[in-house]
Amino acid sequence: MKTTTRLAAVLLLVCSGLVMALDLGSAKAQGLVGEQPDGYLGVVKASPDAIGLAADINAKRRAAYEAIAKKNGATLDQVAVLAGQKAIEMSSPGAYVKTPGGQWVKK
Amino acid sequence: MNMGFRLAFMRRYRWLIMLALLPLGVALAVVATAYVLGLRVQGVGWQNGLELTQWYRLQNGCVSVIGGRMRLTDWHPVTIRMASMRLPKCVTGTKELTPPPWTPPFDLSIDAVVIPDLPPMAVTVHQRDQRWQARASYRRSKATAVYDRLTGRWVAQGRIQGADIVSKLLGTLDFTGQGMWQTNRLDGALTAQGHQLGYLGQPQRSDATLSAKLAAKQWRLNAALASPMALGGGWILEGRPALQAGGGLDGVQLLRLDLHAKGPQGRAQLTLNTQGSGVARGQGRLTLTGPELAGTVPLTWTRQTLSLQPAALSLPQGLRLSWPNPVVLPLALAGESTISAELQYQGVRVKTVDSLLSWQQARWGWQGRLDLTGNAAGYKLAGGWQGRVDTDGLSGEPASLTVSGSALTVTLRLPVAEFRAPGWNTQAQFSGHYRNYPIDGVLDAGYTRGRWQGSLEGRSRLPFYAQGGSLTVTAPWYGNAGQWFLGSGSRVTITEGLIETVLVKPIAVMVSTPVRLSAQGVFGAIRVDAGGAVATRWAVPGIAGQLFVSGRQGQASLRLPAWRSELALTGALLSRGRRTGAQGELTVSTPLFAAMSNGFGITLQKGMLTGQARWQWQDHWQLQGEMAVSDLALNWGGILASGGQGAAHIELTQTGLLLTSTGPFRLAELGVGTPMRNVRMAVQSDLSRWHFIDVYAEVLGGTMSAPALQWPSAQYQPVTVSHIDLAEVAALQNDPNPTVQLAGRVGGQLPLQLMKDSLAVQGGLIRNEGPVSLKVFPSAGVSAMGQSNRAVQLALDTLSNLEIHDLQARLAMQPDGWLDAAVTIKGQSPQQNRLPVVLNYTHRENVLELLRSLRIGDEIARGVMDRRPADGPR
Numbered sequence: 008m009k010t011t012t013r014l015a016a017v018l019l020l021v022c023s024g025l026v027m028a029l030d031l032g033s034a035k036a037q038g039l040v041g042e043q044p045d046g047y048l049g050v051v052k053a054s055p056d057a058i059g060l061a062a063d064i065n066a067k068r069r070a071a072y073e074a075i076a077k078k079n080g081a082t083l084d085q086v087a088v089l090a091g092q093k094a095i096e097m098s099s100p101g102a103y104v105k106t107p108g109g110q111w112v113k114k
Numbered sequence: 115m116n117m118g119f120r121l122a123f124m125r126r127y128r129w130l131i132m133l134a135l136l137p138l139g140v141a142l143a144v145v146a147t148a149y150v151l152g153l154r155v156q157g158v159g160w161q162n163g164l165e166l167t168q169w170y171r172l173q174n175g176c177v178s179v180i181g182g183r184m185r186l187t188d189w190h191p192v193t194i195r196m197a198s199m200r201l202p203k204c205v206t207g208t209k210e211l212t213p214p215p216w217t218p219p220f221d222l223s224i225d226a227v228v229i230p231d232l233p234p235m236a237v238t239v240h241q242r243d244q245r246w247q248a249r250a251s252y253r254r255s256k257a258t259a260v261y262d263r264l265t266g267r268w269v270a271q272g273r274i275q276g277a278d279i280v281s282k283l284l285g286t287l288d289f290t291g292q293g294m295w296q297t298n299r300l301d302g303a304l305t306a307q308g309h310q311l312g313y314l315g316q317p318q319r320s321d322a323t324l325s326a327k328l329a330a331k332q333w334r335l336n337a338a339l340a341s342p343m344a345l346g347g348g349w350i351l352e353g354r355p356a357l358q359a360g361g362g363l364d365g366v367q368l369l370r371l372d373l374h375a376k377g378p379q380g381r382a383q384l385t386l387n388t389q390g391s392g393v394a395r396g397q398g399r400l401t402l403t404g405p406e407l408a409g410t411v412p413l414t415w416t417r418q419t420l421s422l423q424p425a426a427l428s429l430p431q432g433l434r435l436s437w438p439n440p441v442v443l444p445l446a447l448a449g450e451s452t453i454s455a456e457l458q459y460q461g462v463r464v465k466t467v468d469s470l471l472s473w474q475q476a477r478w479g480w481q482g483r484l485d486l487t488g489n490a491a492g493y494k495l496a497g498g499w500q501g502r503v504d505t506d507g508l509s510g511e512p513a514s515l516t517v518s519g520s521a522l523t524v525t526l527r528l529p530v531a532e533f534r535a536p537g538w539n540t541q542a543q544f545s546g547h548y549r550n551y552p553i554d555g556v557l558d559a560g561y562t563r564g565r566w567q568g569s570l571e572g573r574s575r576l577p578f579y580a581q582g583g584s585l586t587v588t589a590p591w592y593g594n595a596g597q598w599f600l601g602s603g604s605r606v607t608i609t610e611g612l613i614e615t616v617l618v619k620p621i622a623v624m625v626s627t628p629v630r631l632s633a634q635g636v637f638g639a640i641r642v643d644a645g646g647a648v649a650t651r652w653a654v655p656g657i658a659g660q661l662f663v664s665g666r667q668g669q670a671s672l673r674l675p676a677w678r679s680e681l682a683l684t685g686a687l688l689s690r691g692r693r694t695g696a697q698g699e700l701t702v703s704t705p706l707f708a709a710m711s712n713g714f715g716i717t718l719q720k721g722m723l724t725g726q727a728r729w730q731w732q733d734h735w736q737l738q739g740e741m742a743v744s745d746l747a748l749n750w751g752g753i754l755a756s757g758g759q760g761a762a763h764i765e766l767t768q769t770g771l772l773l774t775s776t777g778p779f780r781l782a783e784l785g786v787g788t789p790m791r792n793v794r795m796a797v798q799s800d801l802s803r804w805h806f807i808d809v810y811a812e813v814l815g816g817t818m819s820a821p822a823l824q825w826p827s828a829q830y831q832p833v834t835v836s837h838i839d840l841a842e843v844a845a846l847q848n849d850p851n852p853t854v855q856l857a858g859r860v861g862g863q864l865p866l867q868l869m870k871d872s873l874a875v876q877g878g879l880i881r882n883e884g885p886v887s888l889k890v891f892p893s894a895g896v897s898a899m900g901q902s903n904r905a906v907q908l909a910l911d912t913l914s915n916l917e918i919h920d921l922q923a924r925l926a927m928q929p930d931g932w933l934d935a936a937v938t939i940k941g942q943s944p945q946q947n948r949l950p951v952v953l954n955y956t957h958r959e960n961v962l963e964l965l966r967s968l969r970i971g972d973e974i975a976r977g978v979m980d981r982r983p984a985d986g987p988r
Binding site: 047048049050053054055058059061062065066069072073075076077078079080081082083084085086087 | 616750
């Protein structure tokens with residue numbers, strides 16, 4: 008059950024990323040945005056485009072997390088944190104990720 | 115033939131030709147004389163008479179008089195109408211007043227004669243038989259004068275209304291005069307009587323007398339008030355002051371004056387006296403005393419001069435005026451004086467350099483340089499201006515002022531070339547920067563139709579924006595004397611920009627009706643239109659509304675149309691000593707939407723939030739009020755809450771936020787794997803620590819309650835459960851063919867530790883509250899277990915139908931959800947001849963997983979199947 012839940016979460020997370028793949032990949036490559044432990048995209052270098060992109064993707068991620076949480080009896084934050092761990096693990100080398108201490112570092 | 119005829123005709127009628135050419139000759143002579151006298155004309159035309167669009171007279175290269183729209187309508191008597199005649203400032207030297215020359219009879223009427231320092235007067239002049247009669251009027255003031263050129267006699271009389279001179283001046287002044295005016299001789303006597311002189315808004319009224327004589331080039335003036343007289347601004351002239359002055363055309367010989375005045379700012383006394391009879395010199399003193407006035411100015415005067423000795427005066431509003439050298443003022447109708455003075459206001463000094471005060475009759479002027487230096491409000495000020503001020507206005511170089519501080523530097527440049535009557539036009543430019551943000555703009559100003567008006571165009575960038583946030587101010591303005599208005603269409607716009615990682619959409623603040631600015635504050639309506647804000651986890655939609663300000667108070671009505679949220683705000687400025695602040699009330703009403711909770715770990719599904727509060731700002735924010743939610747539904751992912759309602763007192767102080775429920779907060783249902791209903795509790799929180807008081811909920815057919823719970827807390831806090839229906843526990847199997855059937859009720863204590871992200875139980879004890887029954891129905895799994903082991907088969911047979919009279923479960927749960935249960939069951943099996951049964955077993959299960967699965971029954975069954983009991987049935 009747990010495995011199914013987590014796989015579903017990761018799948019949805021990846022899917023949400025694929026929808027925005029080009030823009031998100033470009034933004035990550037430019038170091039504008041990065042993955043955070045809370046499961047949401049954060050802005051590394053603030054610009055209107057970067058904030059708009061992060062807001063759009065985060066809204067979609069949240070909807071996906073909520074659906075997973077409801078289906079599996081978990082809280083939204085639990086699912087988001089789980090997805091955040093996966094997203095950081097899956098981040099490409101050189102992309103920015105946020106440490107639990109709140110610092111942006113290049114993976 | 116023809117030639118001969120012509121010559122004969124000219125010889126015979128040459129007198130007639132001469133007569134015909136005579137007017138032309140006269141006209142040419144008049145024109146030549148006028149030209150020599152400096153007269154110039156423009157726009158000559160004819161329409162039922164000679165017309166001149168404009169004429170003027172040049173004297174020593176200076177325009178001494180300008181006439182507009184002159185029309186000659188008759189020749190006998192010469193009749194002239196003129197729309198205007200202006201006597202501009204023109205220094206032509208002091209000349210004795212000579213009587214008017216011979217003229218043919220004429221009638222002259224001028225709609226407006228404009229003389230500097232006097233209001234425009236309507237004037238008519240008639241002359242018959244060298245007897246001149248002139249009338250002048252302005253509003254209700256009138257004067258007539260008659261002069262007989264043949265005898266030299268003149269008489270004059272008139273009445274001047276105080277309000278025609280200064281609008282708030284009351285009373286009238288009647289005067290009469292008579293005398294002789296001949297070549298090199300002007301004699302006469304003038305007497306005037308003032309009636310009920312005073313000032314609007316002040317009760318004092320006084321009569322006054324004035325008499326003046328001029329004979330044999332010696333003059334004498336006596337003036338006196340019958341009683342104290344109001345001067346305006348709360349000042350009155352005390353006692354019965356009198357002025358005596360006299361002298362010759364070359365200067366003053368006698369001067370005697372003793373004036374006492376008092377007003378809100380203090381008292382002023384001016385004394386002047388003559389040192390001795392016939393010596394034509396004297397001294398005096400101006401003394402200022404009072405709460406806002408201080409200082410003494412020693413005075414001396416001679417036949418030609420009045421000298422102000424070096425002095426320093428304290429004036430109202432903290433002004434201080436001083437001059438280090440004597441100021442010598444010629445006692446003459448024309449003169450000039452060098453003035454070196456310094457005006458100080460708090461930390462700002464304005465000093466005159468190369469300054470010269472000059473005057474000629476009623477016309478005065480100052481020229482020189484003003485240097486400004488000092489500090490104000492923590493900023494350094496430096497500026498200067500060089501030019502001339504007179505009754506027409508200012509002329510000279512642009513004035514400049516630079517304001518500089520640690521972060522701000524702005525230079526204001528004010529051209530004065532057009533800063534003169536009647537338009538007083540100027541275009542001030544300001545430029546500078548605040549930190550690295552540029553500030554620049556233009557202020558246009560001019561005077562027309564009795565008021566100042568212009569426009570302000572300014573640009574800057576707001577310092578707290580990392581990107582964007584360009585500020586543009588466009589404001590037409592107008593006003594006068596403390597009543598200034600920002601016109602409709604005035605607007606402040608801020609472009610989209612970033613504040614840290616928040617994208618703030620464009621903001622516009624517009625004046626929808628003219629906004630009045632005065633000493634009492636701002637009055638008018640302002641429209642606000644903000645595009646909202648976007649952050650990575652949340653967004654606020656556009657905000658629109660109106661702001662009504664009335665002096666020191668105002669109210670705002672704001673709406674977020676996308677959320678159907680409404681916010682009403684009132685506020686008033688507070689002043690306590692030097693401290694200023696504001697206070698008011700706040701009302702909010704909004705439905706609750708999922709979009710509002712994007713930044714939180716919960717999702718608002720529906721509900722309504724209302725609130726009223728009083729707020730105050732003075733050094734820091736304070737807010738106290740009440741808020742209420744109704745029909746609230748939200749979820750934490752798989753945990754659903756619905757039917758929420760409650761009210762709370764909210765208090766925001768310097769130390770933080772405090773939320774205290776008023777009455778219980780209720781939830782109709784809270785789904786945590788199994789539904790909890792009729793949940794109610796009182797709540798107190800500072801948003802970091804939550805206290806729940808009188809907690810009650812209905813769960814699994816029973817109840818749970820706690821007198822108080824604190825979250826987060828490391829303490830184990832008692833929770834009582836009672837009347838838990840085991841049938842409802844068994845029903846959680848959610849299986850149409852359940853393996854286990856339970857009946858009866860249990861209850862007990864569950865000491866809970868509520869940490870920030872976890873829940874733990876220690877020393878929990880659940881007991882039966884009456885008979886309990888347990889049935890395990892046959893199933894494939896159960897049969898397989900029984901067939902594998904005889905002892906297990908025996909145990910399952912016993913448990914297949916068990917009547918329990920004693921059930922005890924000791925429970926402990928770790929923060930990670932692992933539950934350790936030590937269960938003792940005592941009962942008997944009806945199917946085994948009421949065989950007594952004692953069952954002790956321990957059970958270990960992750961309860962969080964169980965709750966999440968919503969299949970707690972299956973998990974219990976699997977636990978029974980998968981684990982060997984620690985202690986088998988006996």
